[in-house]
Amino acid sequence: MNQQGLNRAELARRTNIPYHRLNPWFIRDNAKPNGPDIERVAVALGVTVSYLIYGDEPDPQSAKNWILSTFDRLAPDQQKQLEGFARFLLAQQESEGSAQD
Numbered sequence: 001m002n003q004q005g006l007n008r009a010e011l012a013r014r015t016n017i018p019y020h021r022l023n024p025w026f027i028r029d030n031a032k033p034n035g036p037d038i039e040r041v042a043v044a045l046g047v048t049v050s051y052l053i054y055g056d057e058p059d060p061q062s063a064k065n066w067i068l069s070t071f072d073r074l075a076p077d078q079q080k081q082l083e084g085f086a087r088f089l090l091a092q093q094e095s096e097g098s099a100q101d
Helices: 008-015 035-045 049-054 060-073 076-100
Strands: none
Touching: 008 035, 035 049
């Protein structure tokens, strides 16, 4: 969060989580955020839920599941944009691979 220059208030705004519900995560050891809130924070920060909970890099399967679940929550036009970006990345990777041969 700090790496992205976000404070708690800005994170609350970006996630549409009321500040009074988000702030206890940072000040109480016994805070128990709900699953949808955790997912919103992960999306806002560009990390996986696993990373938020455990602080470690997720395994590739976790990252894949997160991408798929995020795709399902996007509007149809955003899904098309994401698909286009994935196709672009794949073409770029294939181009770089053939250039190295």
